[in-house]
Amino acid sequence: MAKNCSTQSVATAVREYEGVTRKHAICEIVRSLQLDSSDVVASFGExxxxxxxxxxxxxxxxxxxxxxxxxxxxxxxxxxxxxxxxxxxxxxxxxxxxxxxxxxxxxxxxxxxxxxxxxxxxxxxxxxxxxxxxxxxxxxxxxxxxxxxxxxxDSVIYSDRAGDGDAIIAAIDLNGRVHPSCAMNWDSVTMKDSETLRSQVRVMKGLGEDHLVTAAKDISNPGIIGTLGMLLEVSMKGAEIELHSIPMPDLEANGITFEHWIKMYPGMGFILTAKQEHVDEVCRRFRKVGMAAQVIGTVNETRELTISYQGDKTEVFDFSVDGIMGPSKDRM
Missing domain, CATH: 3.30.1330.10 (PurM-like, N-terminal domain)
Known part of the structure; x- marks a missing residue:
């Protein structure tokens, strides 16, 4: 992470990124379409x-x-x-x-x-x-x-089960490139063999079967921090994360900034929460299949997502006031 990159600039970049803002309409759609059924265990938000x-x-x-x-x-x-x-x-x-x-x-x-x-x-x-x-x-x-x-x-991993004190883990395959046709995409998949790709997605199934994580989402268009925000929003939790802990490739060699990286779709990546006693095993399983995996923060009860870097802290989202998927009051 560049020394001149402030938490305020990162927070603004995440909040204003189109990959985040285009999610705001979800809440209104949910209100229009949601219909309860006894066999539907979970739906919108997952x-x-x-x-x-x-x-x-x-x-x-x-x-x-x-x-x-x-x-x-x-x-x-x-x-x-x-x-x-x-x-x-x-x-x-x-x-x-x-x-x-x-x-x-x-x-x-x-x-x-x-x-x-x-x-x-x-x-x-x-x-x-x-x-x-x-x-x-x-x-x-x-x-x-x-x-x-x-x-x-009994092996399903949900998005809304993050708990106070859980570790937040980012698992990303850094062995890739900025896609030549789309600067907001990190391509870590087209150059990999089938067994490598299949072994990476199989990690998640094993984590669910062994009940090693409390919540998870794949990192999608909102980027690393935006995807974590969506997980926290549906879990009705907050978190503080350390920006320097986020796995990242050699930014200079790839011609990108840290603010660019945290908004990118990473090709193969997941955000997970886990009890502290399971962190080492979760990270070990991802690293075994060639993915970087490390703790980037901790879940708390504040309902605010805060980022920190070298003592500088900034709030990115306050989910008690407004969320990524629409106003908080619309989901109560």
């Missing part, structure tokens, strides 16, 4: 819905890719469309079973590049695309994918 099926859980998720990425690099957009869905199931401690997609495109060349990226990612992770819907000759380019996964009901 990376995947949890649907009871006897002693097992079906995990259902969907994700889409920004049109900016589609236009910048359709192949990478297709690859990421699969990748982010695989991560949603992994973050819940599950095995991904299959995917379906909805693809809208302006021309055939773009369509072929998107589907090539999707196919390569599906092969890399061993999760088939089994159907979907096609909108040809549209005035826009969009790829949306839905995914089905499964795990035992």
């Amino acid at each position: 990376d995947a819905a949890v649907i009871r099926q006897g002693d097992n859980a079906l995990l259902l998720a969907a994700d889409g890719i920004w049109n900016k990425l589609m236009e910048a690099d359709p192949y990478w957009a297709g690859f990421c469309g699969v990748l982010v869905n695989i991560h949603d199931i992994a973050a819940m401690g599950g095995d991904a079973l299959a995917m379906v997609d909805i693809l809208s495109f302006t021309d055939d060349q773009l369509m072929h590049e998107v589907t090539r990226g999707m196919a390569d990612a599906a092969r890399s992770f061993g999760v088939p695309i089994v159907g979907g819907h096609l909108h040809p000759n549209t005035p826009y380019n969009v790829i949306d994918i839905a995914i089905l996964g499964t795990t035992r009901l």
